Amino acid sequence: MKERFRRKVLKNGMTVILEKRDVPVVCISFSVRAGGINEVCSEKGISHFIEHMLYKGTPTRNSKKIAEEIEKNGGEMNGFTSEELVVCWCKMPSKKIDVALEVLSDIVKNPLFDKKELEKERKVIFEEIKMHHDNPLKYVFDQIQNVLYTGTLGMDLAGTIETMNSIDRDRIVEKFKQIYCPKNMVVCVVGDADFEYLINFAEKNFKSVFNGEVSEQDFGLKNESRIEEREGIDQANLVFAYHVPLSDDKKNYAARVLSALMAEGFSSKLIFEIREKRNLAYIVQGGSNIHKRFSYNYVYVGTMKENVDKVKRLILVEFKKLLSNLNEKELREIKEQLIGQYQISMEDSQDQMVNLLASEVHGNAEEFYEYEKNISEVKLKDVKFLAKKVAEGDYSFFALVPK
Numbered sequence: 001m002k003e004r005f006r007r008k009v010l011k012n013g014m015t016v017i018l019e020k021r022d023v024p025v026v027c028i029s030f031s032v033r034a035g036g037i038n039e040v041c042s043e044k045g046i047s048h049f050i051e052h053m054l055y056k057g058t059p060t061r062n063s064k065k066i067a068e069e070i071e072k073n074g075g076e077m078n079g080f081t082s083e084e085l086v087v088c089w090c091k092m093p094s095k096k097i098d099v100a101l102e103v104l105s106d107i108v109k110n111p112l113f114d115k116k117e118l119e120k121e122r123k124v125i126f127e128e129i130k131m132h133h134d135n136p137l138k139y140v141f142d143q144i145q146n147v148l149y150t151g152t153l154g155m156d157l158a159g160t161i162e163t164m165n166s167i168d169r170d171r172i173v174e175k176f177k178q179i180y181c182p183k184n185m186v187v188c189v190v191g192d193a194d195f196e197y198l199i200n201f202a203e204k205n206f207k208s209v210f211n212g213e214v215s216e217q218d219f220g221l222k223n224e225s226r227i228e229e230r231e232g233i234d235q236a237n238l239v240f241a242y243h244v245p246l247s248d249d250k251k252n253y254a255a256r257v258l259s260a261l262m263a264e265g266f267s268s269k270l271i272f273e274i275r276e277k278r279n280l281a282y283i284v285q286g287g288s289n290i291h292k293r294f295s296y297n298y299v300y301v302g303t304m305k306e307n308v309d310k311v312k313r314l315i316l317v318e319f320k321k322l323l324s325n326l327n328e329k330e331l332r333e334i335k336e337q338l339i340g341q342y343q344i345s346m347e348d349s350q351d352q353m354v355n356l357l358a359s360e361v362h363g364n365a366e367e368f369y370e371y372e373k374n375i376s377e378v379k380l381k382d383v384k385f386l387a388k389k390v391a392e393g394d395y396s397f398f399a400l401v402p403k
Contacts, residue, residue, distance in 0.1 A: 002369040006195045012206050013183030016198050017356055017365050019190045026097050026191030027349040029089035030104045031357055033186065034179045034214045036157045037083040037293060044152055045159015046167050046175050048081040049125060053172065054088055055079065056117040058110040063117075066103060073099050081157060084291060084361045091350060094192035101198075105205050108180060118169055129158050136230075136237040136400050140300070144239040147226055147396040148296055151219035181212045188357050188365070190349040219294070225397040227308070236305045238399035240315050242390045244288070244295035252290050253374045254382035259288045259297045261326070261334050261383070262318065269318045270299060278314075280307050292362050297386075305401045312397065320391040323384055331380055339372050 004020040035047050056063050070077045070090050077090035088108055092100045132138045146154045159167075187202055221243055244255040263270040263286025271284045281303045288297050301311050346352050359368035 002366070005366060005369065007365055008195075008199060010182070010199065010203055012203065012208065013181070013185075014202050014206055015186045015360065016195075016202050017186065017188040017360065018193055018195045018198060019352060019356065020193065020195070021191050021349065023349075024094045024192055025091065025349060026094045026100065026189055026193050027089065027091045027353045028097070028100045028104060028191075028193075029087050029186075029188045029353055029357065030108045031085050031087040031186045031188065032108075032179050032184050033085065033361060034184060035081055035083045035085050036155075037153055037219070037291075038179075038214050038217060039152050040215075040217060041152050041155060042163060043159075043167060043171065043175070044155045044163045045125070045157070046163075046172065047086050048158050049121070049164065049167060050111075050172060050176055051079050051081045051086045051088070052121045052125060053113055053118060054107045054111050056121060057112045057114060058106050059112065060110075061103070061106060066107060069099055069103050075100060077103075083153065083157065083294075085357060087354075087357065089350070089353065097193055097197075101201050105201075108185070109206070111176065113169055113173055113176070115169055118172070122164060125158060125164055126161060129156070129161065129164070132156070132158065136233055136235070137300075137302070140237045140239045140398055140400050141298075143226075143228075143398045143400075144241050144298060144396065147224040147398050148222065148241055148243065149219050149294065150222055152217045153219040153294060178212045179214060181208060182206045184212060184214055186357065186360055188353050188360070190353045190356070216293075221294075223394060223396045227399045227401055229401055229403040231403045233400070233402050235302050236308050236399055236401040237300070237302050238308055238311065238397065239298050239300050240312065240395060240397050241296050241298040242386075242395040244290065244297060244386065246293070246295060252288075252295060254378050254386055255290065255295065255297050256288050256338060257331070257334055257375065257378050258383050258386050259286045260338050261322065261330075262286055262297075263299045265337065269322070270301075270315060273314055273318060274301060274303075274311060280304075280311060280314075308399050308401060316391065319387050322387045323391060326380065326384060326387075328380060331378070331383065335375050335378065338375050342371050342375070 006018045009015050039046055073096040075090050075092035079088045088104055090100050132142055142156050274280050274284050281301050283302045286299045303311050355368050356365040359365045
């Protein structure tokens with residue numbers, strides 16, 4: 001795919017990315033390089049709030065017309081907010097790419113932020129916050145950053161009832177004007193599109209020379225263990241997580257290897273020990289959240305309340321065993337697993353769009369294609385270095401258990 005990759009930073013500051021494909025479909029996104037990590041604590045959730053409001057109307061399209069123009073032309077659209085990005089995207093038949101570009105560019109350039117719609121959407125976000133709170137699986141993943149970080153990074157991405165109540169239209173408009181400018185924006189397309197056509201569109205429709213600044217908020221790292229009780233649930237949900245050092249990019253790839261070894265796939269150590277061997281859980285899963293300014297690995301387990309301590313001990317035992325048992329043969333095998341999964345991840349154009357955006361935020365989208373090389377270069381000592389830190393107590397832990 002790398003030979004079909006194009007990237008260009010335009011004179012207006014906007015970055016345009018294309019991975020060309022020979023299927024009659026395009027996945028297109030307009031994104032800004034700012035999210036939850038760029039918010040002060042008192043405004044936590046404002047990026048997510050703005051993302052919701054982008055779909056509520058422009059001077060030429062109300063929310064119904066925005067959806068209809070995409071869907072009546074065979075497409076689908078949505079958006080998401082992360083700690084580092086706000087993304088508006090759609091997937092369309094490639095012959096309708098002009099419709100997708102027109103609609104998406106309109107909503108990121110010209111949102112009305114209508115007062116009545118804003119108050120209605122505020123209520124929708126309140127319900128979203130409550131939904132996450134009431135879903136134990138979502139809740140523990142929302143809480144894990146709270147035991148890993150201080151400051152804005154330790155708060156829920158959607159904010160709180162208090163922060164959402166404090167954000168008015170003037171603050172939203174101010175934040176939008178500060179961030180949504182060409183310098184901070186990325187247009188990413190995966191599919192059957194012409195690169196020059198994309199560049200011409202971006203240069204014609206985003207002529208503003210205003211370059212808003214994205215603020216970087218301070219946060220701290222911590223290790224904390226916490227158990228919270230709740231009535232009305234039958235299962236304990238726990239997340240075990242640990243920081244990945246940012247000083248050496250090679251550690252990021254070693255962290256991916258370690259996560260796969262421990263809890264990704266039925267052949268992984270923790271799934272075998274916790275589910276297959278001892279039947280203590282139905283779901284055991286792990287993953288890596290690798291970002292430009294922060295990174296961590298996690299292991300999630302759903303189990304009975306009385307098994308929480310046992311599961312935690314098993315996790316630590318497996319990290320300790322890895323220090324003496326991991327060898328070059330097993331390392332090669334897990335690398336092959338990750339490389340195969342990397343290749344599969346590129347199959348879906350939407351997943352690939354997200355892959356490229358994540359790499360772009362880290363530095364340059366083209367670096368995504370170096371994944372296989374970087375995984376292949378991971379050393380045994382780097383994986384054991386991370387495992388040793390965990391085995392020595394460098395981890396955080398959160399569990400929601402029945403009361």
